[in-house]
Amino acid sequence: MQILFNELSLTGQFTDQDAFVKKGLLLFVGVLKEMQEFSTVLLKKSDVWNNKITPSNTLHSFLINNAFRKSDEVRRLKSAIADLTKEPFWDSDSNQDPASTYLFNGADIWGSSPAEACERDKIVVSFVSSSASLDPLNIVRNGVNVPLLNLTHSGKLTECLWANNQISFESYLKARFSGGKLNFSRIDKKMGFSRIQSAEQSLFVDTFRKFEELTWDQIHDDKGLDYKEYHGIIGTCYRDIKIYKFRASQKFRCHGYREKDSFVVIGFETDHKLSDRG
Numbered sequence: 001m002q003i004l005f006n007e008l009s010l011t012g013q014f015t016d017q018d019a020f021v022k023k024g025l026l027l028f029v030g031v032l033k034e035m036q037e038f039s040t041v042l043l044k045k046s047d048v049w050n051n052k053i054t055p056s057n058t059l060h061s062f063l064i065n066n067a068f069r070k071s072d073e074v075r076r077l078k079s080a081i082a083d084l085t086k087e088p089f090w091d092s093d094s095n096q097d098p099a100s101t102y103l104f105n106g107a108d109i110w111g112s113s114p115a116e117a118c119e120r121d122k123i124v125v126s127f128v129s130s131s132a133s134l135d136p137l138n139i140v141r142n143g144v145n146v147p148l149l150n151l152t153h154s155g156k157l158t159e160c161l162w163a164n165n166q167i168s169f170e171s172y173l174k175a176r177f178s179g180g181k182l183n184f185s186r187i188d189k190k191m192g193f194s195r196i197q198s199a200e201q202s203l204f205v206d207t208f209r210k211f212e213e214l215t216w217d218q219i220h221d222d223k224g225l226d227y228k229e230y231h232g233i234i235g236t237c238y239r240d241i242k243i244y245k246f247r248a249s250q251k252f253r254c255h256g257y258r259e260k261d262s263f264v265v266i267g268f269e270t271d272h273k274l275s276d277r278g
Contacts (some may be wrong), residue, residue, distance in 0.1 A: 002120045003151070005044040008061065008104070009133050012052030013161050017062060020053045021074060028083065029080045030154035031049045031125050037080060037175050041127070042276040045113055046089040059084070063081035068121065072217035078113050103140040105131060118146045125151040136267060148172040157237065169193055169201050173208070183256075183264045191267020200252065200270065216261070219246070222274070230255060238266065 014020040049060035063082055094116060101108050102115035111113050114132065117124050118141050126133050135156070136147035138227055162172040166249070170193040173184045187193065196204060211219065218225050221243065227246040234243060234255060244263070245255045253269035 001038070001039045001123070003040050003123045003157075004090060004117045004120065005017070005042060005048060005124055005151055006113050006124040006126040006132055006137070006150070007048045007051050008114060009047055009107065009130045010053055011130050011132075013053050013129045016054055017057060017065075020057075020062065021077060022054070023129065025077050025081065026127070027153055029077055029125055031151045031157070032080060032083075032173065034154045034157050035125070035151075038157070038167065038171075041088065041158075042083070043088055043090040043113075043116075043120075043252075044084050044232050045091050049085045055277060074161060081194060082245055084263065085195075090116050091093045092121075100142050101140075104137075109139070115141075117148050117234035122146065123157075128152050160231075165274045169196065169198075172205075181262060183259070183262045184207055185266050186266060188267045190235070191269070193268075195270050197270075203252060204248045204268070207246075207254070209264070211246070234266070259277075 014024055028165050032042070051059055051065070053059055053062055059081075060127065063078055063085065070088060090113070091111075094103070094111075096110060096115055096119055098110075100110065101230065102110050102118060104114060114124055114137060118139050124137060126137070133150065133152055135150035135152065137150040139146045139148060149156075149160055155249070158167075158172065158175045161167040162176070167175075170184075173182075173193075173265060177184060188207075207225070219225060225246040230243040230245045234267070235246065237256075243255060243257055243266075245253045248254055248268075254265055255267050255269060256263050256265040258264075
């Protein structure tokens, strides 16, 4: 999948470089990190570093400004975004037709990344707070509207891929809930993702979204989740760990254990056999 960096979303809209980092760059790098979870290629225009991040600073001047190294975090962010100035550049092999017009807000943007995205996978990644940050980003190509998926916040790409059946249930859960209240990185293969049929996946997803939104006190009190300790034996490797379970439906259960503020999921129950024993 080819995703193009929308240089039209950098118009000098940030008041200073601190505002660029806090209000723009953190969100943008979050999207880049999400893209790395999937088979995506970030394409950009070869002169992208000339675009303004503030009224007086370009992206290039920000990257080379050694004085603007106030923290390790800023250095890491600058390192991540430095890839924008490296190949691959789409304008070395453009798919745009010179005879075509690409209108955005009434202006022809032929030669821009959003115009190029119309001829590729129709996805761009943008900075916030510009007229080109809207989602969808509507480009009128030769009189026909082409809506581009515009990634400005992390999570949007994952949801799009899942909605279009382009990623597996396992990949979706690991990407969607990574770093939150649910941890799917330690699933026991004997109770793993293969237990869940396609028709059952939405029930689990809806429950996991609900679980994420509730506080721990609400989780303990919620009658639908029925969160409680599991007293049966799942496996010898878990005998020294206090195991809990909660409902995804009257029949389906999710088992795991609490680790600080995260629930580490170890497996799924779709036949109620484990619950019959504890």
